[in-house]
Amino acid sequence: MNMFKLGWKYLMVKPWNTGLNILLLALGLSIITVLILIQDQFENKMNRDAAGIDLVVGAKGSPLQLVLSSVYHIDFPTGNIPLDEADQLSANRLIKNTIPMGLGDNYQGYRIVGTNHDYLKLYETEFASGDAWLRPFDVVLGSVVAEKLELEVGDTFVGSHGIAAASHEHDEHPYKVVGVLASGGNVVDQLILTSIESVWYSHDEEHDHDKMEQEVATTGLPETSEEETREITTLLVQYRNPIAAVQLPRMVNSRTSLQAASPSFEISRLFELLGVGISLIRGLALVIVSIAALGIFIALYNSLKERKYDLAVMRAIGASKGQLFFLIILEGLMLTFLGALFGILIGHFFLFVLVMLNEQGVMSGLTASVFLSREWWILLYALVVGVMASLIPAWNAYRTDIATQLTK
């Protein structure tokens, strides 16, 4: 016999009641767990994906949409911009480097991104097999894409127009896989990378077979012949110096037909917008936890009324006041410890389901199989709740008057 066993036996006198209290607490704590997990990973992911990109330049529209579509590949692009304007801007002395992007196609829901090798360098990607693209219609797959679609170097596939799955297919030209990237834990994992030229040629009506054999531009913007008017979707810009941060966005937005958006600014704006919702959910979670605490308090308090006799008997057979006080506190702690344990488990499971259902969306790249140090705080928080909820019942147990109870 020990205190844990004794407390547990008494909790199990009312298994449904005990279970309900544990469940309620677990529910509240699981919401907090999910919030912590998502917030931490989401912010990390958002920052990681935007690292090295100072400014995004694209067609006019919503700046947030521009950033979401071309940095995080979650929203629709705002439209295209003429290549010559992009070219002019790239020559600006405030700009260190630009990476062009041609968006708008997909294969089975995975976005096909036309860009150059600088994009690979930006994310410091490594190849699991094969190498970067050199000719039109060569593609490199992100690790997740290769895994989910079961494609390897040498395989071919036909892309579809639009960024969602099951759109019109470009049946003339299959893409050929020339490389597969190692997982970098960032947005690139979810992308199919190719050259800007591939994106252009797949939309061309006529086919010039000579062009298909030419090597594509691996850095900067591709060169085009005079008569062609090509477009790209966006330019990812790296500043040359801090002055650029002040001057460049204003210049682009006011003097050109383009739009410039700063990822860090837009993302902090997004978190601000989401913040209200997150606070609301967190508030709800706290209410549930409070109700659970109240439930535990009431359960212990009520069971104490029925148990006064038992407690008096325990005193009569040698239990000290302190032992009984400890017993009740321990029962509260056991309830909340289990609640926290289940809460954290449910939270992780919930996130796992969420990630599974949204593989290609905003949740991609998030994982349920991490344990953050902040989750220890959930446990601690739960145990504090347990002590608080059981303090008054424990005090009552402490002062139980044996003689009066036993002679009743």
Next chain:
Amino acid sequence: MISVDSIQFAYHKDQTFLIPDFTIKGGEALLVLGKSGSGKTTLLNIMGGLLAPQQGQVFIDGVSLYSLKGNERDTFRGKHIGIIFQKPHILAPLTVEENISLPRFFVNKSSPSRVDHFLEELDILDKKRATVDTLSEGEAQRVSIARALVNEPKIILADEPTASLDDENANIVVNLLKEQAAKLNAALLIVTHDQRIKDQIEQRITITRKDL
């Protein structure tokens, strides 16, 4: 050995219990008789360290029970005093075995063999894993006796231990108490108004209340 010295107690001013001084040596038994309301249970509570007397002292092997404070007295009771109540008061969530091992746990002793020993002595070894709702009245009372004895107390206090039992079980219980008290060389005090056991114990005192 237990002795009470000029105990005074009253729930109301004019209802003072008249409790004579007495001593029970180890191995001896004493019957406390008295009408209902004469303070029998109150005396037992006082002797068990459950209720402080308004005056006077209780000595157990020379230790003044009420000079011990709080936890000290609880532990002393657990170690040296075994109390048997009118009703068995078996803790329902626990098995027979767990009920009996509880007093040892509370005073930080653990020896399962002691538990088995008393289960055997009281002929309830086969009920070891049973819960209270499967026991008969007589069996339950024997469990409560085993629980009172398991720490091998110097004093055994029994409050109307036979009141809710039939003749046969009443007989068994009184004999068990006498027998075990003798084996442990403990002082046995039985509070009762049960006519059936009066003849089984020679030493007796009677207590009354002033206004009765």
